[in-house]
Amino acid sequence: MELTVALLKAPGDDDEELDRATTNLLSELRDLDVERVERVAGGAAPDGSRAVDGASLGEIAIALGAAGGALTVVVETLRDWLSRHGARRRLSVTIDGDTIELERATDTERADLVRAYVQRHQAPPAPGS
Numbered sequence: 661m662e663l664t665v666a667l668l669k670a671p672g673d674d675d676e677e678l679d680r681a682t683t684n685l686l687s688e689l690r691d692l693d694v695e696r697v698e699r700v701a702g703g704a705a706p707d708g709s710r711a712v713d714g715a716s717l718g719e720i721a722i723a724l725g726a727a728g729g730a731l732t733v734v735v736e737t738l739r740d741w742l743s744r745h746g747a748r749r750r751l752s753v754t755i756d757g758d759t760i761e762l763e764r765a766t767d768t769e770r771a772d773l774v775r776a777y778v779q780r781h782q783a784p785p786a787p788g789s
Contacts, residue, residue: 663755667718670748695725755781
């Protein structure tokens with residue numbers, strides 16, 4: 661399973677600020693037990709910004725691999741990151757065309773929303789388990 665995370669520009673952000681936030685989140689996601697975490701390939705870096713290896717600012721692709729529970733761990737990591745940076749930040753997470761946008765919600769509201777989203781995308785238990 662693969663998902664895409666997009667950091668959405670906060671009011672007053674420039675491309676460099678968005679790039680810094682994306683790099684920060686990317687670093688945390690790379691510490692997880694997933695198959696692959698990388699910036700989504702895109703066009704050239706915006707004029708006047710640091711080069712980002714042709715990647716789209718703010719977009720991260722995550723391949724979960726076969727590790728059981730990886731989706732839950734990734735989404736909880738995103739939720740935790742957002743709670744620490746959420747005063748200005750918004751994230752969207754897309755799996756198979758289904759997108760959830762996370763922003764200014766209470767911890768309880770965000771937890772309920774994330775739980776429902778993860779349940780929609782987890783494989784059902786094998787018969788007899």
